[in-house]
Amino acid sequence: MRPTETILRPLGIDDLAALAALEQAGQGDPWTPSQLEATLADPEARVIGVERGARLVGHAMVVRLPFDAELQAILVADDQRRQGLAARLLDEVIEASRGWGVERLLLEVRVSNAPAIGLYRRAGFNEDGRRRGYYPPLAGREREDALLMSLPLA
Numbered sequence: 001m002r003p004t005e006t007i008l009r010p011l012g013i014d015d016l017a018a019l020a021a022l023e024q025a026g027q028g029d030p031w032t033p034s035q036l037e038a039t040l041a042d043p044e045a046r047v048i049g050v051e052r053g054a055r056l057v058g059h060a061m062v063v064r065l066p067f068d069a070e071l072q073a074i075l076v077a078d079d080q081r082r083q084g085l086a087a088r089l090l091d092e093v094i095e096a097s098r099g100w101g102v103e104r105l106l107l108e109v110r111v112s113n114a115p116a117i118g119l120y121r122r123a124g125f126n127e128d129g130r131r132r133g134y135y136p137p138l139a140g141r142e143r144e145d146a147l148l149m150s151l152p153l154a
């Protein structure tokens with residue numbers, strides 16, 4: 001049997017329903033369809049998807065700022081994790097950011113999100129500091145700090 005083909009490609013407005021379903025299933029504070037629609041329509045944003053078979057199993061969203069780029073989201077479906085898909089999405093995000101000629105790729109992540117922090121450390125991101133109580137509580141916990149991270153590109 002052939003292994004299922006894995007394809008990375010830019011997503012557009014036609015992918016909105018699949019993207020919204022992936023977000024809804026994938027995490028505690030999903031992006032709403034209208035937020036996703038606005039990002040898909042934003043000329044300063046790039047949304048990259050990863051498909052296995054015909055199924056959208058992951059995505060990453062990055063926006064261009066005046067001097068930096070910001071990773072706004074990265075998500076892989078539960079049953080597809082630990083197979084290197086987020087690392088491949090992040091490589092594409094870094095490539096797109098380099099194409100914009102920006103100095104750094106920035107992101108914020110919950111301090112409790114060990115998988116994501118592991119992903120970013122492995123890709124060479126630096127830890128720049130914390131934003132106290134930045135995130136609203138998840139599932140009955142307290143507000144949570146954001147860890148600020150950056151990857152120099154210039």
Ligand SMILES: CC(C)(COP(=O)(O)OP(=O)(O)OC[C@H]1O[C@@H](n2cnc3c(N)ncnc32)[C@H](O)[C@@H]1OP(=O)(O)O)[C@@H](O)C(=O)NCCC(=O)NCCS
Nearest residue numbers: 074075076081082083084085086087109115116118119122
């Ligand atoms: C974070 C997330 C995107 C990682 O996706 P993934 O496809 O499983 O990650 P990969 O398989 O590409 O892993 C790449 C590296 O990330 C780190 N990593 C990934 N999952 C990890 C885990 N559960 N624990 C520790 N490190 C982890 C490892 O360094 C891994 O490299 P390795 O497999 O060689 O050890 C995924 O867990 C997810 O979708 N989480 C929910 C959404 C989220 O939190 N997004 C980040 C918001 S800032």
